[in-house]
Amino acid sequence: xxxxxxxxxxxxxxxxxxxxxxxxxxxxxxxxxxxxxxxxxxxxxxxxxxxxxxxxxxxxxxxxxxxxxxx
Numbered sequence: 173x174x175x176x177x178x179x180x181x182x183x184x185x186x187x188x189x190x191x192x193x194x195x196x197x198x199x200x201x202x203x204x205x206x207x208x209x210x211x212x213x214x215x216x217x218x219x220x221x222x223x224x225x226x227x228x229x230x231x232x233x234x235x236x237x238x239x240x241x242x243x
Contacts, residue, residue: 173190177200180196
């Protein structure tokens with residue numbers, strides 16, 4: 173679901189509840205600002221996006237450790 177930042181601010185509780193079921197894309201001035209989603213799959217989605225960027229075949233914890241060492 174995509175909503176405006178104003179709509180999100182006005183009804184934040186409603187959208188936090190909805191985020192348990194589907195991702196909420198908040199748009200500000202017509203541009204994507206933030207995605208609100210349930211935490212249960214967030215770590216896996218971050219891993220999948222990093223894995224694609226770095227072509228990494230290890231597991232999530234190894235990738236996160238490696239990235240933190242680079243900082």
